Amino acid sequence: xxxxxxxxxxxxxxxxxxxxxxxxxxxxxxxxxxxxxxxxxxxxxxxxxxxxxxxxxxxxxxxxxxxxxxxxxxxxxxxxxxxxxxxxxxxxxxxxxxxxxxxxxxxxxxxxxxxxxxxxxxxxxxxxxxxxxxxxxxxxxxxxxxxxxxxxxxxxxxxxxxxxx
Amino acid sequence: xxxxxxxxxxxxxxxxxxxxxxxxxxxxxxxxxxxxxxxxxxxxxxxxxxxxxxxxxxxxxxxxxxxxxxxxxxxxxxxxxxxxxxxxxxxxxxxxxxxxxxxxxxxxxxxxxxxxxxxxxxxxxxxxxxxxxxxxxxxxxxxxxxxxxxxxxxxxxxxxxxxxxxxxxxxxxxxxxxxxxxxxxxxxxxxxxxxxxxxxxxxxxxxxxxxxxxxxxxxxxxxxxxxxxxxxxxxxxxxxxxxxxxxxxxxxxxxxxxxxxxxxxxxxxxxxx
Numbered sequence: 001x002x003x004x005x006x007x008x009x010x011x012x013x014x015x016x017x018x019x020x021x022x023x024x025x026x027x028x029x030x031x032x033x034x035x036x037x038x039x040x041x042x043x044x045x046x047x048x049x050x051x052x053x054x055x056x057x058x059x060x061x062x063x064x065x066x067x068x069x070x071x072x073x074x075x076x077x078x079x080x081x082x083x084x085x086x087x088x089x090x091x092x093x094x095x096x097x098x099x100x101x102x103x104x105x106x107x108x109x110x111x112x113x114x115x116x117x118x119x120x121x122x123x124x125x126x127x128x129x130x131x132x133x134x135x136x137x138x139x140x141x142x143x144x145x146x147x148x149x150x151x152x153x154x155x156x157x158x159x160x161x162x163x164x165x
Numbered sequence: 166x167x168x169x170x171x172x173x174x175x176x177x178x179x180x181x182x183x184x185x186x187x188x189x190x191x192x193x194x195x196x197x198x199x200x201x202x203x204x205x206x207x208x209x210x211x212x213x214x215x216x217x218x219x220x221x222x223x224x225x226x227x228x229x230x231x232x233x234x235x236x237x238x239x240x241x242x243x244x245x246x247x248x249x250x251x252x253x254x255x256x257x258x259x260x261x262x263x264x265x266x267x268x269x270x271x272x273x274x275x276x277x278x279x280x281x282x283x284x285x286x287x288x289x290x291x292x293x294x295x296x297x298x299x300x301x302x303x304x305x306x307x308x309x310x311x312x313x314x315x316x317x318x319x320x321x322x323x324x325x326x327x328x329x330x331x332x333x334x335x336x337x338x339x340x341x342x343x344x345x346x347x348x349x350x351x352x353x354x355x356x357x358x359x360x361x362x363x364x365x366x367x368x369x370x371x372x373x374x375x376x377x378x379x380x381x382x383x384x385x386x387x388x389x390x391x392x393x394x395x396x397x398x399x400x401x402x403x404x405x406x407x408x409x410x411x412x413x414x415x416x417x418x419x420x421x422x423x424x425x426x427x428x429x430x431x432x433x434x435x436x437x438x
Binding site: 007012014037 | 373389402403404405406407408409410416420423424
């Protein structure tokens with residue numbers, strides 16, 4: 001059970017109403033709706049960071065799922081287990097991302113992303129080093145933003161005990 | 166620049182409403198805020214209200230409205246009203262049942278200042294009025310009005326009724342004229358289906374588009390209208406919440422303006438005046 005009231009459509013504040021027009025907006029938006037001045041900026045940022053980017057979806061999901069697993073976020077792991085499958089990760093790969101370390105059959109760029117995600121959690125000053133030369137500079141910025149936003153959402157969802165989808 | 170934000174440019178109404186508190190000595194049958202003696206006070210501190218008034222002047226608001234709950238339950242209200250009224254004209258909504266000689270003596274300092282007291286009276290029939298507003302309410306209000314006027318204060322009368330016959334209205338208008346309150350200072354408004362009225366299935370349903378945009382500040386955030394921060398089952402409604410941020414006042418004012426840019430024309434047929 002969530003630690004705060006998840007706002008429903010009937011009580012959606014004026015600035016939050018657009019997010020409820022298509023039905024249940026999900027627990028992140030429903031929680032942010034408690035502070036309507038945050039929802040537009042917050043959901044806009046989340047939408048931009050988690051939307052399509054220059055890094056392929058499969059690689060983005062590696063970062064999100066690995067980061068979420070390292071931070072013990074049950075909500076984000078549950079959501080992105082499905083998203084990772086849609087992005088083409090196998091069930092075995094998804095399991096490995098939630099374990100100690102990836103197996104030997106991962107590509108070098110994907111292994112770099114796992115190492116990068118781990119360092120974002122434990123040693124962020126050296127995280128970018130893990131990406132090596134596999135990514136362009138703007139992709140590095142995109143990946144750092146993605147991992148940092150994921151850590152934010154990990155904490156947000158865990159602290160508020162957002163219900164699993 | 167915040168200093169360049171002006172209420173007129175933002176398309177907001179000229180009055181800034183402040184909910185001083187939510188508790189009340191009465192428990193009226195249709196109360197929007199479920200106010201009563203034992204409810205959460207949800208009060209704005211007087212220092213905050215003064216700071217908001219200062220910001221309101223800078224933003225170009227032309228009037229302040231104080232409502233609750235019963236504002237005169239707050240012991241500091243006469244002093245606050247004096248300071249607010251030196252900044253902008255003030256309209257205070259009151260049930261007019263607390264005006265003891267001692268309180269009225271403390272209100273002497275308001276003489277000559279632009280303070281209007283809007284008192285509630287729902288019928289010229291004491292029994293009917295008191296059924297809605299509480300025992301001996303009619304007698305207390307009738308006693309208070311001349312005493313407030315004797316302080317030089319403008320007194321307005323607000324009647325909240327959805328089912329008032331022409332005869333009943335005529336009787337009430339005769340009464341307020343006898344009390345020296347002109348027709349321009351008598352407001353009749355319908356019961357709104359929010360708060361206690363909603364729980365009892367009373368009144369008319371309103372949406373944002375029915376309510377003129379009148380920025381309303383409470384201890385729990387800024388709302389579209391004084392009809393917004395209503396309470397049901399002890400929880401404040403958020404459907405007309407604009408922002409949780411109330412200071413600087415330009416934050417909710419700008420948010421209101423953004424909402425207005427995308428809003429249909431306001432019918433504006435329900436007003437708290």
